[in-house]
Amino acid sequence: MNATAALGGYLLCRARPDLKALSLFAGVALMACAASAFNQVLERDLDAIMERTNRRPIASGELGVRGGLSIAVGALATGALLLNLIGLSPLCLAIFTLCWYLLLYTPLKRRTPLALLVGAVCGALPPLIGWSAAGGALTDFRIVLLCGILYLWQVPHFWMLQKKHAEDYRRAGVPLFVPGSFRGPAPFLVLWLVAMIAATLMLPVFGLIAGQHAPLWCLAFCLPLLLYPFERWEGAAFAGVNIFPALLTLALYGSP
């Protein structure tokens, strides 16, 4: 999904999907795999406690730490090679994203619920990697908007997951980012969802998505967020929120 988000940044720069896009997709996917493998080595103690993660190869003991590290290094080397083929900027941005995730977010996650806001930087950077691979200027407002939307999106994405696995996180002693700790669940949550919807509606306003299907895309983006606060629609909201990055990339691809 991170590679799909990177492809979205590439397509936004009006570069049609080509061999370079394939190298970008494979390179970011491998770098994200490396990030996850290193993360699973670093979090093998937490992963072994949580129902959600205790079947993972290192947490379950199926794979040793050295095996996990060799997979991580292999994925990192191959991903870096592929990204280097398309440019120094995408390679440097991917390495920065990897380091931010492993050296900042992963340790912070055990200490503060606000680690989520730090971690969301990692997930907001893949579109910038794709955009830079297509030759876009890093300060262009269009990619800043796309990355900003993906930053905002990760908070409701994770809130729903941590709600689903709250007991697991408590058992593992991972502090939860519960909107309720900010003077009641509704205001803080609603404020974030409104900001997310407003930012998403900037996409057609600034021409990032256009054409006759633009209103339909906006409906597909915003409906799960509008359903989010209602328990009975939780399943639909969860699915809709989780496929958002893929829908966004499709909308960018389909935009004239």
Ligand code: HEM
């Ligand atoms: C702060 C950033 C993020 C956090 C804390 C986070 C956390 C998580 C967690 C804990 C899961 C459950 C994994 C499992 O089932 O064991 C998950 C699943 C998932 N994440 Fe994220 N994630 C983040 C960013 C992203 C980004 C950037 C993307 C896509 C570009 C993404 C896409 C997904 C998807 C598609 C799933 C599968 C959901 C499901 O059906 O269970 N996440 N995420």
Ligand SMILES: CC(C)=CCC/C(C)=C/CC/C(C)=C/COP(=O)(O)OP(=O)(O)O
């Ligand atoms: C180019 C590149 C390196 C891209 C990767 C970007 C990336 C790692 C995005 C995911 C961000 C994130 C905080 C995931 C949750 O990790 P977690 O440790 O909370 O999840 P877990 O509990 O399931 O392990």
